[in-house]
Amino acid sequence: MYQLVLRYGETSWTAALLPVSVDGMIAVASMFLLVDSRQGRRSGLLPWTPLVLGSAASLAASVAVAEPSVVGRLTAVWPSCALIGAYEPLMRQIRRTAVMKTGRDNAVLV
Template identity: 55%
Template structure:
């Protein structure tokens, strides 16, 4: 039986820890790969070196901020508002498009270039589903109202009137 002070079993914590580490690792890989591709694309289309360096940071920063907003909403049991989801989707698509655009014009090259972003987005959503499962498992049932001295329920009886 699990410790009552810690409702999450040790194995559940281990699974989530491994998932978090995987998501962080994939995020770093995707950010590094995407940074290089977006910078190269910006330079290719005439941006100055300084702005070509900042553009990928703006995209990745937007994705991180949106991801954290969606993750926080998920931890609180909500799906999240439309803006963080829209920002996350647009930022992820921009990153993916840049990765594909700078790749050699072969299907395999484009697949390889797109893979880190795809892997990160997939792993991130798997982590969110784990957090939602954990939240649902920790919900305690609501107790029924205590009866009065004659054994009658203390609710207002509205249900009985219908």
């Protein structure tokens, strides 16, 4: 994402902040989903929208700056895919641990 932003004429500090803002948006949305889950609430559209948009933006930026070949593009998107693929199982494990500690399906943290 940094390289893509530089390519379109932004300053280096702007290029450095954009990936942080996208990753931060993904992290905050994920934490919001986790808190809702632990409190037994269904999450609405608000946390899912930035999570999906941020993930898509990260993947799209990786493809945009990748070498224009199948291997180059797959290699470029692998870190984002690995993060997305590893993060959700981690969140599920945290939710299960909370359920096991409380003995209830709707674990509430105080």
